[in-house]
Amino acid sequence: MxxxxxxxxxxxxxxxxxxxxxxxxxxxxxxxxxxxxxxxxxxxxxxxxxxxxxxxxxxxxxxxxxxxxxxxxxxxxxxxxxADTSEHGHFKCENCNKIYDFFVKLEGIEISGLENFKIRQKDIFFKGICAKCINYINNN
Amino acid sequence: MxxxxxxxxxxxxxxxxxxxxxxxxxxxxxxxxxxxxxxxxxxxxxxxxxxxxxxxxxxxxxxxxxxxxxxxxxxxxxxxxxADTSEHGHFKCENCNKIYDFFVKLEGIEISGLENFKIRQKDIFFKGICAKCINYINNN
DNA sequence: AATAAAAATGTAATTATTACAAATATGTAA
DNA sequence: TTACATATTTGTAATAATTACATTTTTATT
Structure with a gap:
């Protein structure tokens, strides 16, 4: 763009x-x-x-x-x-603090408790250790 | 408890x-x-x-x-x-600011981009207008 | 060039959180 | 019980992200 x-x-x-x-x-x-x-x-x-x-x-x-x-x-x-407003999740590596995008398909997901609610925004945040850091930790 | x-x-x-x-x-x-x-x-x-x-x-x-x-x-x-650490999502009503719990089944969800990542925590945050507030707004 | 409106700036205020040292409470051994 | 070491709590000050707001600068229009 x-x-x-x-x-x-x-x-x-x-x-x-x-x-x-x-x-x-x-x-x-x-x-x-x-x-x-x-x-x-x-x-x-x-x-x-x-x-x-x-x-x-x-x-x-x-x-x-x-x-x-x-x-x-x-x-x-x-x-x-x-700036990417399309549907995707964010993963934060608790070791290197980098934030990764990941693909997630929320369509068809099983949810209950929000009947008649108007959902405007969906945020998916995962945390853990990224592959790079796992690799590094394993080799050191 | x-x-x-x-x-x-x-x-x-x-x-x-x-x-x-x-x-x-x-x-x-x-x-x-x-x-x-x-x-x-x-x-x-x-x-x-x-x-x-x-x-x-x-x-x-x-x-x-x-x-x-x-x-x-x-x-x-x-x-x-x-204190509820079981798997569930949180919804924040942008009108009344209340935070609701909702049931969400993440098992079997379609994800890619986190291959070989260790996921420790999953947070699902939705925002919008709750049913109560929609009802109130419609009647006023 | 003059003017009005919008945007940008700089400083101060606000607020959530953390750092840290001092005070208090707790548990254990004599 | 008393003395002592350790853990917990407290209060104040520091930190840092964000917002409020008045002033200055820029932009667009006449």
């Missing part, structure tokens, strides 16, 4: 495509690394020296309210962000 | 069953209301006037590390706690 289509996507959602907004969305789309606010800020301030953290917060909140991104609350102390 | 069996459960997990610890666990088991730290503290300080919030934090961390409770990170700003 290039800057032009990002710009169009923002306009479609009634968000004016300012430079900072485009860069933040571009970063989320390109990196796919589920960054926290600090990582986004630290990376982008290299390109936009006047960027402030408040702008990052404002922008992410704006994107979230528009449904353009998802807030990942898999960590207990900070929010992470994901 | 009475205080004696709570006490035994703690001992089994190498946690000395102090008065505060038993009361905190008892509260979690009885209330089942997914309280945050402040709610636990505010309720229990009535019975234990010397209770400090730090003790509540210490105790909950201890319980969590022992696997006796689950930390619910469905909210973006605070942790909630659940």
């Amino acid at each position: 290039d800057r032009n289509s990002i710009s169009n996507q923002l306009i479609k959602n009634n968000i004016k495509p300012s430079y900072a907004r485009i860069k933040i969305m571009e970063y989320l789309i390109q990196q796919k690394n589920h960054p926290n606010v600090d990582e986004i800020y630290t990376e982008l301030v290299k390109d936009i020296p006047t960027l402030s953290k408040t702008t990052v917060y404002n922008t992410l909140n704006l994107f979230n309210e528009a449904g353009l991104i998802k807030v990942i609350t898999i960590e207990e102390n900070e929010a992470r962000f994901d | 009475d205080r004696n069996s709570i006490s035994n459960q703690l001992i089994k997990n190498n946690i000395k069953p102090s008065y505060a610890r038993i009361k905190i666990m008892e509260y979690l088991i009885q209330q089942k209301n997914h309280p945050n730290v402040d709610e636990i503290y505010t309720e229990l300080v009535k019975d234990i006037p010397t209770l400090s919030k730090t003790t509540v934090y210490n105790t909950l961390n201890l319980f969590n590390e022992a696997g006796l409770i689950k930390v619910i990170t469905i909210e973006e700003n605070e942790a909630r706690f659940d």
Whole structure:
């Protein structure tokens, strides 16, 4: 997704495509690394020296309210962000702290207790040890 | 679960069953209301006037590390706690902010991308509007 | 160029959580 | 019981993520 289509996507959602907004969305789309606010800020301030953290917060909140991104609350102390709003789960490795995406098919899943509830968002968070870390631990 | 069996459960997990610890666990088991730290503290300080919030934090961390409770990170700003460690999902109503338990059968769910990963914990968080609030909104 | 509206900025405030040292309580051996 | 070591609790201060808000800057339009 290039800057032009990002710009169009923002306009479609009634968000004016300012430079900072485009860069933040571009970063989320390109990196796919589920960054926290600090990582986004630290990376982008290299390109936009006047960027402030408040702008990052404002922008992410704006994107979230528009449904353009998802807030990942898999960590207990900070929010992470994901521009991929399609259905997928997140796995946090408790050894290396990396967050992985995984495919999960929720359609047809057996659920009860939410009859007549309106479900707007589904978050699937798994935690454990990733394959890389298991491998490393086993060989050391 | 009475205080004696709570006490035994703690001992089994190498946690000395102090008065505060038993009361905190008892509260979690009885209330089942997914309280945050402040709610636990505010309720229990009535019975234990010397209770400090730090003790509540210490105790909950201890319980969590022992696997006796689950930390619910469905909210973006605070942790909630659940003594029910059996497999179930949590639904947060964005209107009344209540957190509901629901039954979910994860066994046999279609997943890929976590081959050779060790999964230790599975959290299912849904958000939306609960039936009560939908009903209320429709009639007003 | 003037103006109005929107966006970005910087600082201060808020709030959940943790760190840590001091005080208190508990259990055990003499 | 008393002395002592250990564990628990407490209170305060520090940390860190997030938000509030007023000011400044940018943008778009006339």
